[in-house]
Amino acid sequence: MLKEGKFGYKEATSLIVITISSKAFFTSPSSVTKLVGTAGWYMTLISAAVAALMFLFLYLVLKRFSGKNIMEINDIVLGRFAGSLLSFVFCAFLLIIASINMREFTEILKVFVLPESPPSYIMAIFLLSVVSLAFAGLETLARYAKLLIYLLGAGFIIVVLLSIPNFRMHRLFPILGRGIDKTIINGILRCSFYGDAALLGIIAVSLQGAKEIKKIGLYGIFISGLITSLSLFSFGMVFPYSTAHELASPMYAMAANVHLGGFLQHLEPIFVFLWNFTSFIEVAALFYGALMIYCHIFRITDKRPVILPMGTLLFCLNLIPKGIHDVFSGYVQTIRTWGWILYFLPSIFVLIIAVIRKKKGASESG
């Protein structure tokens, strides 16, 4: 088993918040507008509430087997083979999500900022950073996330504040969007948006017990919900629903729309900064999650020999989508809508089996 350093709940919350919220900077707001129209800003709060509820099952599992991570719990409850199989599926899933998010980042960066750079060049540079961070370890990643969250938060608030002159209240109407039924259904389905909170199950050993994991998970989902809702709310007031769903990166377009006199314009670079760092942390966290699971399944105690091959695999997975449309309307949409099956259902399944088979770990002290 990999030995990882311990870190506090602020670091872990920062990691979870950045990993979840970074998706709001890409195509997700457009897709949400297409699905529910003007109701996106509160639909995401429904998603957050559902995700928080689902996360509580993961917490119950971790509480039942205190001091263990989800891979160890899978092995205890389902047996070595089935447990490893379930963990392996989750490992593959995380790697696929990391590759899709990375490809989404690459495509958006290519459309808006680096049109002449070959995608493989952007990916290689990005991957180099992810791999470097993976060598540095989970603790470094978490502390780096905590360091950056203040800067990223400030950048996000600046973009929103500077966009206020472009806000038009009437664009939030009709308030129920495409209908309350569609909002609720899509809100429930898209709880996958907050599915990255499930990473806490993998890094559970580095945290200070199940109660803290619960706090981190719920706070992480709550803060990410507020950030995502605020970005959808502000984006919804800047662009009418009739054209908002056409945008490849609504938040970038919002930043590009800032025009406060002759000097305060062309503010997209602030947003590019947000993009780069949040995507970097998001992909690194998912990649590291997959790495930890893989090392656990095959009882590898030193992660270093695995990082480069897994990085190569991530790079290759990145090359699978045909183009931008394939990424946005195919992969990203499928994962946002159905990702919860792999993010949350396994922990519910494991909990049920544990209760049926009366499997239980050591009780948590304190």
Add this chain to the structure above:
Amino acid sequence: MGKKLILSVFIIFLSLLFSSCFDAREVGDYAYVSMMGIDEGVTDKLRLTFHIPEFKISGSGTDSGGGDGGDEEEITEKEVITLETSSLLTGVAILNSSIPKLLNFMHMKAIIVSEKIAQSGKAGEIVAGLMRYRQIRGITSVIICKGTAQEFIRAIKPFQGGLITENIEELAMRSENTGFIPDFTFRDMYNRIKSPTTQFLCNYGAVNDGKNLKEDGSGFDGYKIPGDYLAGDTPVKGGPKIELFGSAIFDGDKMVGTLTGFETQMVRIIHGTLKRAAFTIQDPLSPDKIIPIEVKEFEKPKIKIDLSEYKPKIHVEIKLEGDITSIPSRIHYEDLKMNQVLEQVFEKFIESGIKRTFLKAQELKVDIFDFGRTAIRQFWTIPQWEEYNWVERFPVSEFDAKVTFTIRRTGKIIDSEPIISSEGKE
């Protein structure tokens, strides 16, 4: 030691990789397009005109736009390039092969579209194409011009040594203090031509050759509403050759009519975007005289729309305030009672202006006042709103406007004494 050496070499190697991005270009590698004109082509689909100001050292700073007082025609020949092509991308590629720099649209200030193209309904096709283009920004101004965009761009010259780019930006920004042109951008155009709620009004521009300023004739023949004309018709001679005045009305992506400068002011009063404007009314007690008034918005317009019947009933309440800047008749309008007379006259003046503009919009079946923004608030869901079909209902709507105007000040003079001459008191 060995590890440190390898790490140092690795870091040095990395620094080479991160020295710049793959797309890195120096500022001097680009030719920045400040304006782009779009006309119908003769030999190909489009005729594109690019204004590319020359960057040169002027004093300690960098100047552009031919502001060095050189031969203007020669500068125009150098800075304005016209070509015919099937698309913008192809046009850019053609030009990039003949000029030693890469065309860049990141700092483009205005897109000029000829009236002919706008009326043909091809604007949507062009706009949709341009919106996808990475370098073109949503905050770029759009101008529909009388005549050709090529002539329009060629006629633009820097004024008083300023930069052309600056001139265009200033003209667009000035609109909120005159109200003679709308203040919509390229992004607004794209959003509005696809909107079931609002429709698009575009800046209307033209080349003014100064012929409207009559040198002889029978003289002043009575009061005319100031600003009640279109670009190209203003009685101005000298100064910049191009002017922006009035607006082009769009139904979807097709230009269906125009509003004069005065009518555009009426629209902006209802939009609540007219910060300050000068109006001149006929003196009610001395009809051969006029009274100029500087008007400001006192409160945002209150719009109520009753959708209970098939015909929407629109009621608008507008509150304005202003200062009298001159009383040529020297009638004592400073007096409280006389003040009220003037206020009522001005209220009627604005009400009739708004009603006249509304009728024009209704005739063209275009909600230029954005009443759809208020109506949409009464619907719970998008399908309900789209089924209601505001665009179809607006032309049959009933309209009523109530204007309240308060005179706050009368300039530096608070009383008017008669003029005394050898013939006695006036």
